[in-house]
Amino acid sequence: MPKIMFTNPHSDKSFAVWVEPWARDYWLLPGDVITLEFREANRVDQMPEKVDFDVAWHDDGVVVWTASLTEVAVQDRSGTELECGHQRPMES
Structure with a gap:
């Protein structure tokens, strides 16, 4: 199964x-x-070049386009599936 992992190891920001x-x-x-x-x-x-994921970097994170017809599974380190908005900061 195509997959990609993202980490946030060296920052103090979300x-x-x-x-x-x-x-x-x-x-x-x-x-x-x-x-x-x-x-x-x-x-x-x-997707161009027949890749599974296309990633665009921004100041606050990344935008990921997938080559999937259906929604992708998003999981944490333990394999628990995450819901949309997981740990979204509160608006001020």
């Missing part, structure tokens, strides 16, 4: 991972790890 095209956000606190994964059967050749 780090966002936005998963498109579903507009789902997941926030990593310092020391956190998350993995995005999808079933190979859900893969489509819609």
